[in-house]
Amino acid sequence: MEYIQGSDFKLYDTVVTLGKFDGLHLGHKELIDEVLKTGGLTKVLFTFEVNPFGILFEQDMKVIDTNEERKLLAKKFGLDYMINFPFTKDVIDTDANDFIEKIIHNKLGAKKLVVGTDFRFGKGRLGDVTLLERRKADLGYELKVVEKKVMYGEEISSTRIRNLIGRGDIKIANELLGRAFSYSGEIIHGNHIGHTIGMPTINIKPEEYKLLPPYGVYTSDTELDGKIYRGITNIGVKPTISKNNAVGIETWLFGLNEDVYGHFAKVKILDFIRPEMKFDSLDALKKQVDLDKNKAMTFK
Numbered sequence: 001m002e003y004i005q006g007s008d009f010k011l012y013d014t015v016v017t018l019g020k021f022d023g024l025h026l027g028h029k030e031l032i033d034e035v036l037k038t039g040g041l042t043k044v045l046f047t048f049e050v051n052p053f054g055i056l057f058e059q060d061m062k063v064i065d066t067n068e069e070r071k072l073l074a075k076k077f078g079l080d081y082m083i084n085f086p087f088t089k090d091v092i093d094t095d096a097n098d099f100i101e102k103i104i105h106n107k108l109g110a111k112k113l114v115v116g117t118d119f120r121f122g123k124g125r126l127g128d129v130t131l132l133e134r135r136k137a138d139l140g141y142e143l144k145v146v147e148k149k150v151m152y153g154e155e156i157s158s159t160r161i162r163n164l165i166g167r168g169d170i171k172i173a174n175e176l177l178g179r180a181f182s183y184s185g186e187i188i189h190g191n192h193i194g195h196t197i198g199m200p201t202i203n204i205k206p207e208e209y210k211l212l213p214p215y216g217v218y219t220s221d222t223e224l225d226g227k228i229y230r231g232i233t234n235i236g237v238k239p240t241i242s243k244n245n246a247v248g249i250e251t252w253l254f255g256l257n258e259d260v261y262g263h264f265a266k267v268k269i270l271d272f273i274r275p276e277m278k279f280d281s282l283d284a285l286k287k288q289v290d291l292d293k294n295k296a297m298t299f300k
Contacts, residue, residue: 012109015041023064027156062211096122180268215276229253239278
């Protein structure tokens, strides 16, 4: 898959699915599957860059996946291109008809569009599937509108998944995603307290616009250097040992004793164990973490 960041491109004879694609969940997978089964056309996923200032996802709304995480997920699908288009004020103010002509027709060279029923675009979000249907004859593209996928009696949506993660319902959120909600990045130095109590941990700093579940301890699986380690992950400010209230992702990987600073890790959050707590001593913390480990080891 070729990844294009920006607006400097021109493609021809494509089948394109368009959307925000926050989370790349099972509903999005149905759009992508429709693209992949279309023969004879270049297969494209078109989305907008995750904006750390909240312009795309509304003020102060966090995202399920960062730009880099979404890119890595998209690589697994077998698409020809993923386009991460800038979400600037000019784009926000683009008339819906101009968006169809200048971007969908001229830049993407679309011969087939695949969108969900709630796809909106253009200034004031006035563009919709009705407008796309009206313009398909004069611009020469086919339109496929895919109904929302339903699970547990409700439509799957990024908003629903964000709400589930936000209240700690990780298992259900993961079912709707079709994968585990995760954090990824370079392993950085922490306060090294874990080493002193026989529980060495890795630390990842989350992007400021990345969604966080309630502070607490979670069962996790971590991909690191080609291996997967079961562990427990503390998401929060570590009140027992930290003074600066900085939010971090700290994970104890069971069975790992190597120096992995600077390596890339992907921490998959599987299930909630308990809220974050402040303990009176490191001994009390260690006893609780041993109990947390036992719960994590029995999770399936």
